[in-house]
Amino acid sequence: MTDILSHTEAGVLTLTLNRVSKKNSLTFAMYAALADALEQAGGDKAVRAVVIQGHETIFSAGNDIADFLNGPAATMDSPVFRFLRAISTFAKPIVASVCGPAVGIGTTLLLHCDLVYAGDNAAFSLPFVNLGVCPEAGSSLLVPQLMGYPRAAEVLLLGEPFMAETALEIGMINRIVPPAEANALAQRQALKLAAKPMTSLLETKRLMKKAQATAVAERIAEEAPIFGRMMVEPAAQEAFNAFMAKRKPDFSKF
Numbered sequence: 001m002t003d004i005l006s007h008t009e010a011g012v013l014t015l016t017l018n019r020v021s022k023k024n025s026l027t028f029a030m031y032a033a034l035a036d037a038l039e040q041a042g043g044d045k046a047v048r049a050v051v052i053q054g055h056e057t058i059f060s061a062g063n064d065i066a067d068f069l070n071g072p073a074a075t076m077d078s079p080v081f082r083f084l085r086a087i088s089t090f091a092k093p094i095v096a097s098v099c100g101p102a103v104g105i106g107t108t109l110l111l112h113c114d115l116v117y118a119g120d121n122a123a124f125s126l127p128f129v130n131l132g133v134c135p136e137a138g139s140s141l142l143v144p145q146l147m148g149y150p151r152a153a154e155v156l157l158l159g160e161p162f163m164a165e166t167a168l169e170i171g172m173i174n175r176i177v178p179p180a181e182a183n184a185l186a187q188r189q190a191l192k193l194a195a196k197p198m199t200s201l202l203e204t205k206r207l208m209k210k211a212q213a214t215a216v217a218e219r220i221a222e223e224a225p226i227f228g229r230m231m232v233e234p235a236a237q238e239a240f241n242a243f244m245a246k247r248k249p250d251f252s253k254f
């Protein structure tokens with residue numbers, strides 16, 4: 001699967017989103033490859049930390065909208081939710097490098113990473129309402145917690161993007177660097193993690209996440225069937241068809 005490049009070296013598994021011609025939008029096959037890689041890495045002693053990265057011009061345009069139109073409904077067994085379960089419960093540290101647009105799941109997956117380094121061109125957006133669907137990945141819980149309700153309403157109800165400076169200010173990312181340096185920084189930080197005692201990393205991550213773990217899992221499971229129902233309803237179908245036809249959606253009837 002060349003849309004997801006996978007490489008393990010010195011204890012670090014690097015997963016690269018590699019579908020730049022389609023802005024690294026994620027197909028069902030890509031979710032399945034990411035889920036497989038994380039599930040396997042969880043039990044692989046050779047992997048001590050994971051890096052998720054994109055290209056210096058684009059992290060991810062979110063779910064592939066053609067797949068939204070043509071694919072089966074999103075259920076908890078579908079590749080997207082298998083990936084969400086894998087990343088949100090992954091015991092080892094995950095470092096992300098984000099440059100350019102990070103749309104939808106391109107932003108929400110970051111909420112489950114431990115360290116996030118962003119290029120100064122990073123632009124985060126959660127346009128679920130604009131697409132006639134609802135938040136996923138536990139973002140309906142985590143985003144208001146992270147940025148407070150008023151700002152969360154701007155990004156989740158209005159779908160307004162926010163830039164790297166805001167993401168840094170609210171504590172969603174760790175550092176802003178020139179885009180050409182982000183992947184290398186993520187790699188260096190992951191190598192530092194990989195050199196530390198594994199049990200200490202695992203216990204520390206588990207303890208830090210413990211207070212939220214059940215709530216996050218429950219929220220992901222609550223969002224999933226709502227998202228699955230909404231994506232086949234008329235408002236979402238209008239949004240997806242409008243995107244594919246490169247026109248503005250008309251929600252006046254919904």
Ligand code: COA
Nearest residue numbers: 021022023025061062063064065066101103104105127131
């Ligand atoms: N699904 C499927 N194809 C996508 C896509 C997506 N989420 N995002 C981009 N693409 C495709 C475009 O259709 C276009 O294909 P084409 O060259 O065959 O026409 C190609 O990728 C380039 O995209 P384009 O929109 O021309 O690039 P841009 O630089 O002008 O804009 C984005 C980049 C990311 C801002 C824009 O593509 C975008 O908003 N994408 C949709 C994001 C979205 O709503 N995702 C769903 C979130 S749940």
